Amino acid sequence: SAWQECLAKDRIMSANGDFQDFKKQVLKASVQEIDEQAAHATVMWNFLIAFAAKKHFYRNLIIQVFNKLMQVPSWVAAWEVDVKLHEKVQTLHEDLQSAIGAQHEVLRKSIAPAASKSVTLVRMDERPEEVRLAIEREKIIDAIKEEVESEEWAEEEIEAEVSAETSTHPALSALQDGIDAAIAIDDPSKMDSCGLSALNKLRIGCISCAGDDHLFSQELDNAPKVFNFLLSLLKQHKEFLNGVAEVINLLMASTWCSVFEKSQLLQERLRELPKPLQAALGLQSSKVLAHIDADARRMVTGGEVSDDMKIVADRMQSIRAPRTSGGYAQAAKSGSKSLGIEKWKAAKTPEGHSYYYNSRTGESTWERPMELGGPLVYKSGDEVEVWSNGMRAWGKGKVLQVKDDKVTAEFCLRDGSVARKELPCQHKDLRPAAAEAMQAWSSDEQEAYQSWFSAMKDGSSSSKPALQVSQFLWRSGLPREALKQVWAIANPGSRTSLSFEEFAKCCRLVAHCQALDADFVKRGDRPLRVRLRTECLHKRPPALPRFEKGA
Known part of the structure; x- marks a missing residue:
């Protein structure tokens, strides 16, 4: 055999x-x-x-x-x-x-x-x-990977030992992968293309950590971003309810529940969901149930929630049996070492709405706190962006008038038409026009990346097979650990073919890796992934990437 x-x-x-x-x-x-x-x-x-x-x-x-x-x-x-x-x-x-x-x-x-x-x-x-509980968790994870039918999982399994040299617990590493994938989604188009992939990574990470609150508590500062991702995803894609319910069930059984309970912003976003979806999530946790609206709560107590949701609740309960007699009743630990200082952080929902989170108290709010500059102030002529619920996109425009804490702005919609809106100054659907988040390709980058992209024999002029792109990236000489992080950022949805933009992102990230400290790149762990996503992707590299000539 x-x-x-x-x-x-x-x-x-x-x-x-x-x-x-x-x-x-x-x-x-x-x-x-x-x-x-x-x-x-x-x-x-x-x-x-x-x-x-x-x-x-x-x-x-x-x-x-x-x-x-x-x-x-x-x-x-x-x-x-x-x-x-x-x-x-x-x-x-x-x-x-x-x-x-x-x-x-x-x-x-x-x-x-x-x-x-x-x-x-x-x-x-x-x-x-x-171990028997771990077996049940592993079976669920295997089923998730099978239903996705993505080469991504097979590659991760084959190369899983990359993480063996780090001190990161494998389950914690899986949770961090899911969190990072969710946080990387910062506009509606990314949600459409990568939302399901991020959800599945979150499912795997949460299931891997189920019952071990010590692991969840290490990522407590990311709780508001993850909850916002889940609520945004479900609002846009109700067909992902089962997966979202699994994650909510497990997170609300950990110290993360304290963040949700202290956040009126998250509770408001929960109540924006259709009542059947609220009820489905309410069935997963009594802490969620307490914050859904009365009609949705009656659906739960009246047994009007689908059997599928009851199965999810029972199954998640069975794999998250607490490992200590203390359960999860402890209060959340502070995310800030300076307990006397209120530590506010700015963040964005996947739709791009700004909100602010206090890592010490667990509060979150739409209005900018004084510690970060206080309420936003606008004047006539200011360039702004206005959110269109119908188009699910931000439109660029200008402030026409500011009167009695109200802003009137004119802005362009995605279809080219012009609209006008009056909003309170601090409304979440109004924001100062953002500087370009990502520096455009330099002329040298454009020429080199386009040349390499066009030279690939397979695919079309607008897209190339992912396998051929990955083979090309190997010619950079970067270690496998680093290339995995490059791939995770440039192709977060694990698509089987890449556009020129996605290929160019790979090349830019390779160039940054080649310029970074070799030991840092070789470790290829979460710090590299975060640095590539938050710093390197958005700016031009110090030099073009180097690739060995193909055979």
């Missing part, structure tokens, strides 16, 4: 994909279905031990597979009678032996005596009951 060949040729170092496939099949299968494959038990046990010896990053998943297989009597018997398996498992690190031994008495008897003594001292998340 392929597994025997893998062992015979010592292909373990390149067997990440093989292990992932096996893990998915095992976790998804019933005990009876695994029992029907008992003839392969010895080979697969040998593969698991060999993989565990060399692939430390997959430790949690390996333990899950051991746990699940030990629920099948025929596989237990195959292990019990094979002395060679016992000898091999004793070559593993003692700490890993203890974790494996904790999953079943038969495993405990076969590990080294010293490791056996430590079985009762294994980490909380490696105890059998917690």
